Amino acid sequence: MCEIASWVLPGGQFHSLSYFINSISFTKVLSSKQRFLREPFINTSAANYNDAMQDIEFIRSGISRGRFRFVLFDFDGTLSLIREGWPQVMIPMMVDVLSQTGTDEDDKTLRLNVEEFVMRLNGRQTIYQMMHLADEVKKRGGQPLEPLAYKHRYHELLMERIRGRIDALAQRHATPEDWTVPGSHALLENLRGRGLTLYLASGTDLPYVRREAELLGVSRFFGEHIYGALDDYQNFSKKMVIERILKENQLAGEELLAFGDGFVEIEEVKRVGGVAIAVASDEVKRRGINAWKRDRLVRAGADLVIGDYRQQEELVRWLMGE
Numbered sequence: 001m002c003e004i005a006s007w008v009l010p011g012g013q014f015h016s017l018s019y020f021i022n023s024i025s026f027t028k029v030l031s032s033k034q035r036f037l038r039e040p041f042i043n044t045s046a047a048n049y050n051d052a053m054q055d056i057e058f059i060r061s062g063i064s065r066g067r068f069r070f071v072l073f074d075f076d077g078t079l080s081l082i083r084e085g086w087p088q089v090m091i092p093m094m095v096d097v098l099s100q101t102g103t104d105e106d107d108k109t110l111r112l113n114v115e116e117f118v119m120r121l122n123g124r125q126t127i128y129q130m131m132h133l134a135d136e137v138k139k140r141g142g143q144p145l146e147p148l149a150y151k152h153r154y155h156e157l158l159m160e161r162i163r164g165r166i167d168a169l170a171q172r173h174a175t176p177e178d179w180t181v182p183g184s185h186a187l188l189e190n191l192r193g194r195g196l197t198l199y200l201a202s203g204t205d206l207p208y209v210r211r212e213a214e215l216l217g218v219s220r221f222f223g224e225h226i227y228g229a230l231d232d233y234q235n236f237s238k239k240m241v242i243e244r245i246l247k248e249n250q251l252a253g254e255e256l257l258a259f260g261d262g263f264v265e266i267e268e269v270k271r272v273g274g275v276a277i278a279v280a281s282d283e284v285k286r287r288g289i290n291a292w293k294r295d296r297l298v299r300a301g302a303d304l305v306i307g308d309y310r311q312q313e314e315l316v317r318w319l320m321g322e
Contacts, residue, residue, distance in 0.1 A: 053314050057289075057305040059298055063275055064254040066321030070245055071191055072269065074123065074238075074260035075202035075209055075228075077281055077293075079188075081179045082165050082212050083204070084283040089158045091118055094133050097150070101142035119296070123262020125203045125229035125236065126151050148231065155205075169215040176217040181281050183309025188221040190316050196257075197249075199225040201241040203262070206230060239268045246272060257319065261293055263300045270301035275319075278302035 076083045094114045095107060103110070113136070121129045130151045134144035144150075168174035176185070192198060198221050202209045206228030213219040213226060230236045245251060253273025260266055261279045269276040278297035282290045289307040297305065306315070 053311055053318065055307065055311060056315060057294075058303075059305060060303045063303050065275075065319055067252075067255050068196060068257040068275070068319065069255045070197045070199065070249065070251060070257070072199045072201060072242065072245065072256065072258040072260075072265065073222075074258075074262055074265050074279075075200055075213065076204055077181075077261035077283060078259055078279045079180055079184045079200075079218055080212055080216055081181060081281075081283050081286075082162055082169075082216070083158065085161060086158055087115075087118060089161055090129065090154055091115055093154055093157055094118070094136075097133060098136055098140060098142075101137055101140035103140045120263065123203055123238070123260065123264030123266075125233050126154065126205070127229065127231075127233045130154070166212070166215065176215070180216050180218070181279065181308050182286055183312045185217065187309040187312040187316070188218060190312060192221055194316070194320065197225070198222050199227070199241065199245060201227040201238045201265070203229055203238070203264075206236075238265050242268050242272060242274075261297070263296060266297050266300035266302050270303075275304075276300075276302050278305045279307075280305050281307055 073079055076086070091111060091114050095110045098105075098110050098114070099107065105113075114133075117132045117136075118129055121132065127147055130147035133150055134147050137144035165174070165179060169176070169179060188198065200209070200213065200218075200222045206226075209228035210219065210226055213222070219226060227236065227241050242256070245256065246253070254275070256269060256272065256274035257277070258265055258269040258274055259277045259279050260269075261281055266276045266278060278294065278300075280289045280291075280294035280297060282288045287308065289305065294305050309315075
């Protein structure tokens, strides 16, 4: 179940590291002080990063650095925390819909089923989760509503949860920093200040994304490059946005960097040869790693894992090959 590997640390010391292998992926078990060694530094001043980057997990070796021109961001969970807790709205709604089909499955069984497909489709447009719900209703002999009707019902329920947050931001009773992943604004300012072009693509409906990005003070970093879900869902996807970035700007894959907490953006960026940073944010505690997110995003192909952007200055310097 395990194998031992050795690394040479700055100064010539040898350390052994354990790998625990499960059915899907393997994880190196490291102390927080050693995590940076998952991708060796080639900068001669690498030792200066030791403490500064201790909470960044490097998954893959040979990461392309220093050539980035464009950066793609997901929104919810990657920058915005306004919609924190959305699964606690969507999943119970779907369990209730399925229980009304007359199925003999208990709520626990239904919940496990719903959780699996809801989280697997996270990062895609919300309509895809609702399309899957409609299919699940059919499987149980029920007559489903149109997926768009389920989507609108979900948005109504979600707004009941988050309306107070939006109102507080609009009335300036809350600050943008209260409802963004820590360090978001500093990271965006840093990247834009280096001349990189920033794009935002979300599975949330475009009007909500634009409104919430404005309330959080991040829309200025993206300008016209803000994309979100449409009722005509076939006219938008993160894959389409990525392909557009590459085509319109004659971009090579290694010139694209992405930050996201959804399976889709990580997988699609890796598909074109870009570098994908998994933001496994703990949206409740606002610090540390959400282990479930982390494992799932590593399986999607993430190159690095972070929980927030508190160490963004050191991370950006490393990514830019400085």
